[in-house]
Structure formats: C-alpha cells, structure tokens
Amino acid sequence: MQEEKLVELLDGLMSTACDNCKKIEGVSQEKADEICVGCPAGDRLCAILNENNRYSKIVLCGECEYYRKDNDCQGNEFAYCRLNNGLDESINSNDGCSRGKRKGCN
Numbered sequence: 001m002q003e004e005k006l007v008e009l010l011d012g013l014m015s016t017a018c019d020n021c022k023k024i025e026g027v028s029q030e031k032a033d034e035i036c037v038g039c040p041a042g043d044r045l046c047a048i049l050n051e052n053n054r055y056s057k058i059v060l061c062g063e064c065e066y067y068r069k070d071n072d073c074q075g076n077e078f079a080y081c082r083l084n085n086g087l088d089e090s091i092n093s094n095d096g097c098s099r100g101k102r103k104g105c106n
Helices: 002-019 029-037 041-055
Strands: 067-071 077-081
Touching: 002 041
Parallel strands: none
Antiparallel strands: 067 077
C-alpha cells in the first residue's frame, strides 16, 4: 500500500514536470518523444523507488506492537521494545528496526 501511494505521488510530480518541460514546448509529438527518451527523470524515479524498497521493511517503534511506554515510578517516562532481539535501551517512537511488526498487520 505504501509503495502504491509513493508511485501515485511520483506520477503526479512527473506529470507536472513533463507538462511544464521547456524542452518539448512547441515541438511535434515525435520530436517530444525523442527528447523524453533521453530524459534522466525516469532513471531518478527508479532510484527513488529502489531506495524506498530498501527501507520498506523498517517499522518505526511508534507503529510497532512491541513498543511499550512506561515510567520508572519517579515520574520519568521511557519506552522500550518487548521483542527479545529488538532495540536495546530506552527508545523513542521515531526509532525503528526491521524486526518489528506493525500494529494491526498480520
């Protein structure tokens, strides 16, 4: 689902960029197609999607079912991971790892 949203956002971005591209302004469709084939934007889009795939397995602690908030009985709050091989020490909701499990996901 996250990848679909990213593709949708990038498609909107490229539509805007291509519609405003000065290189294809006023040329025939055939010439515009030739220009577009050499455009590096497609390669950059692939790089963005590949980078997203690299990090798509990361679960932020705040989204993870193993994330627990607690206090030390002295008024200090902290959070920790209940997973045996999860992050050690006190964590915050923006930390993350690839071992977690998103809340509500099976």
